Amino acid sequence: MxxxxxxxxxxxxxxxxxxxxxxxxxxxxxxxxxxxxxxxxxxxxxxxxxxxxxxxxxxxxxxxxxxxxxxxxxxxxxxxxxxxxxxxxxxxxxxxxxxxxxxxxxxxDEAAFDAFSALTGTLTTHYAYLATLASWAVDQGIAAGDAERYLRGLFQGVGRSLGDETRSLHRLAADHETPNGNNERIRTTWFDPANSEALDGLLADLRQPGGEEAP
CATH class of the missing domain: 3.40.50.720 (NAD(P)-binding Rossmann-like Domain)
Structure with a gap:
């Protein structure tokens, strides 16, 4: 350097x-x-x-x-x-x-700080989520390069919309789907209690002396 x-x-x-x-x-x-x-x-x-x-x-x-x-x-x-x-x-x-x-x-306070630290631990999960979507597309016969190119463009657009701080995250989600449409169908079936349980476990570890391993 x-x-x-x-x-x-x-x-x-x-x-x-x-x-x-x-x-x-x-x-x-x-x-x-x-x-x-x-x-x-x-x-x-x-x-x-x-x-x-x-x-x-x-x-x-x-x-x-x-x-x-x-x-x-x-x-x-x-x-x-x-x-x-x-x-x-x-x-x-x-x-x-x-x-x-x-x-x-x-x-x-440190309790709030630890909660934000736990949220930071979800970063690579987002990338792995996109990689999982790309793998699913490959299983459907899509070329790997085409699947990644499409997903990158799709979620780069989502990333830009996050810059609009006049809308809450819930509002952004609602604005990106139509009633009974494809996005609503996937959203309402995708999530389960394991998501919050994983964060709860990480937060508990971060509050122990010495903390968890870094992301």
């Missing part, structure tokens, strides 16, 4: 990274956090924790600090400034940082 981007500098160690930072972004794998963070001095910095399932109290132990800690859930679309980032607790400097990257959504 330092070869590609003039603004990127390689430091000798984590403490030098901290010393050069205004915001300390902690994005190490959770299982490596003690090795990476123990002994770091961050007392005059703001630490932004991106590790899913690691609450403030768990992070303070290896850092041994009373410095401000903020949890955040940035998604890859922030590189295009197209994704809102959930934060907790609200902090003016951290919220301003993520506001420039697509918007910020501060939440009141």
């Amino acid at each position: 330092s070869a590609r981007f003039p603004g990127v500098r390689v430091c000798a160690g984590n403490q030098e990274v901290v010393n050069r930072s205004e915001l300390v972004i902690i994005a190490v794998p959770r299982q490596d956090r003690h090795e990476a963070l123990t002994g770091l001095k961050v007392d005059d910095k703001i630490a932004v924790n991106l590790m899913a399932g690691i609450a403030h109290d768990e992070l303070r132990r290896p850092l041994a600090t009373d410095a401000p800690l903020v949890r955040a859930i940035p998604l890859s679309a922030i590189r295009e400034r197209r994704s809102v980032t959930v934060t907790h607790p609200t902090h003016s400097a951290v919220d301003a940082f993520f506001e420039r990257l697509g918007g910020v959504l501060p939440v009141a």
